[in-house]
Amino acid sequence: MGTNKLILGDNLEVLKTIESESVDLIYLDPPFFSNRTYEVIWGDDGEKRSFEDRWAGDIDHYINWLKNRVRQMHRILKPTGSIFLHCDWHASAEIKVDILNKIFGRNNFRNEIVWSYKRYTAKSNKFQSLHDMIFWYSKEKEYIFNEVREEYGEKSGKMDSHYKQDEEGNWYRMQKRKGEEAYKVYLSDGKRMGDVWEIPIINASAKERIGYPTQKPEELLKRIIECVTNESDVVLDPFVGGGTTVAVADRLNRKWVGIDQSVMAIKVTDLRLKKRQNEFFSTPYEVIIPTYDLSKLEQEDGKKFEIFIVEKFGAIPNRKGGKDLGIDGHTDYGTPIQVKKWKKPVGRATLDEFLTAIQRDNKHLFEQNKKDGQVCGFIIGFEFSKDIINEVSKLKNSENIIIELKYIRDIIPYENPPKVTLRANELEDYKYKFEAQAESKTGIDFYSWDFSHDEKEFKVDVVMDKEGVQEKKFAEGEHNIAVKATDKQGLSGTDKVKIKVKKNK
Ligand SMILES: C[S@@+](CC[C@H](N)C(=O)[O-])C[C@H]1O[C@@H](n2cnc3c(N)ncnc32)[C@H](O)[C@@H]1O
Numbered sequence: 001m002g003t004n005k006l007i008l009g010d011n012l013e014v015l016k017t018i019e020s021e022s023v024d025l026i027y028l029d030p031p032f033f034s035n036r037t038y039e040v041i042w043g044d045d046g047e048k049r050s051f052e053d054r055w056a057g058d059i060d061h062y063i064n065w066l067k068n069r070v071r072q073m074h075r076i077l078k079p080t081g082s083i084f085l086h087c088d089w090h091a092s093a094e095i096k097v098d099i100l101n102k103i104f105g106r107n108n109f110r111n112e113i114v115w116s117y118k119r120y121t122a123k124s125n126k127f128q129s130l131h132d133m134i135f136w137y138s139k140e141k142e143y144i145f146n147e148v149r150e151e152y153g154e155k156s157g158k159m160d161s162h163y164k165q166d167e168e169g170n171w172y173r174m175q176k177r178k179g180e181e182a183y184k185v186y187l188s189d190g191k192r193m194g195d196v197w198e199i200p201i202i203n204a205s206a207k208e209r210i211g212y213p214t215q216k217p218e219e220l221l222k223r224i225i226e227c228v229t230n231e232s233d234v235v236l237d238p239f240v241g242g243g244t245t246v247a248v249a250d251r252l253n254r255k256w257v258g259i260d261q262s263v264m265a266i267k268v269t270d271l272r273l274k275k276r277q278n279e280f281f282s283t284p285y286e287v288i289i290p291t292y293d294l295s296k297l298e299q300e301d302g303k304k305f306e307i308f309i310v311e312k313f314g315a316i317p318n319r320k321g322g323k324d325l326g327i328d329g330h331t332d333y334g335t336p337i338q339v340k341k342w343k344k345p346v347g348r349a350t351l352d353e354f355l356t357a358i359q360r361d362n363k364h365l366f367e368q369n370k371k372d373g374q375v376c377g378f379i380i381g382f383e384f385s386k387d388i389i390n391e392v393s394k395l396k397n398s399e400n401i402i403i404e405l406k407y408i409r410d411i412i413p414y415e416n417p418p419k420v421t422l423r424a425n426e427l428e429d430y431k432y433k434f435e436a437q438a439e440s441k442t443g444i445d446f447y448s449w450d451f452s453h454d455e456k457e458f459k460v461d462v463v464m465d466k467e468g469v470q471e472k473k474f475a476e477g478e479h480n481i482a483v484k485a486t487d488k489q490g491l492s493g494t495d496k497v498k499i500k501v502k503k504n505k
Pocket of ligand 1 (some may be wrong): 261
């Protein structure tokens, strides 16, 4: 596997492109099967972001979704490789029996690691849940395992009368095994690590905290990576989130690949790695974010556009159209979504109509979400006006109705293609000069020309013109000329002129 990579996309699609038997360790921390909505305020601008890890009450749906992905993970693991699947009580039983035992085999189960942590607890009529599970399976019987030791706790070791001090003051005890010479076991070597790991969760003031809602502690990942990989081995995290796995892998000189479907996760991880690059020496990496050409997106017909955006949002589109009350899709959990294709900012009137529509769509779910403080609906648009933003926050504060406004650029990164203006000047009989001027954020790479443009297709007569200036003679009559400016990112914009050629008297 080549360079270190951060890839935006649905991991199922990305995993399919990864070579078989090319990865040493896969750690995954998929969205849990729970009903929480994570919300964080982070960044200097206090931007509020959130993501849902909610699923329609149907566990089978969740298990199938994950199983398809774990199958791909099994394929890409090297024979000596391992998978560590992080989950909690919501779906751990089903994940172990229906996914891991089936795909990896019961014989390749190595450990159920219990990550035990302390946190504030809330009043409840059952015991507090204070641990997650991490299932470790190796791909085959022979696998990489580097023994990791941990320090003895306060109450063990030298307090134990078996321990003595050597001449340098180091504590040891004698160990004798049947048929072997007695040997010294030093206290400082620590004890073999068990499968219950007590590691604090990331609290609000932790140095490593980046504000990603489900960020995992670096210590947890360090143990896993050190145990089952060596330097230069490849570590993959298909749900990279805030980038804990890849940041630790990088520090431990492992190669890595991180995948996430959220633009926000990729951006945050990129920033986290960049910050690290300033602090230490580290290897370069590639960020692969497919961008969309905005002008092409805008040309899509309304329904197709809505379906495309809802799918990219990871939800289920309403394909029927017609009497959809303006609801264009639902999340897995059933929360309604509306997409607005307009270039002008989405305003207050849209919100009022949407509120009526979502109550008609599923009144029971609306009331339940309101009661639980969960999102009642999503409006997705290019821009939002101030009045809708204010009204959304008022609704939340006064009526506990949460409507989330989502920007299309956060769902699919898009770019504006170059803007081109083409001018034609007659020089002499039959001869014309054409000048194209284009603007682009990344700079224009080249211009191409079609001197007999027919609207349907751009037929290239001149391929790579760096200046955007052409002179050409024409026969008498009408001619359509088109120019296409392509920028350094490969996005292109066109402009056309029509000329009427006749001999000047
Ligand atoms: C629980 S978080 C991972 C947190 C991460 N372990 C950390 O320490 O920051 C789950 C992540 O999975 C991502 N995700 C959910 N479905 C995905 C999919 N189909 N493909 C790729 N990423 C996905 C979410 O965007 C989210 O960032």
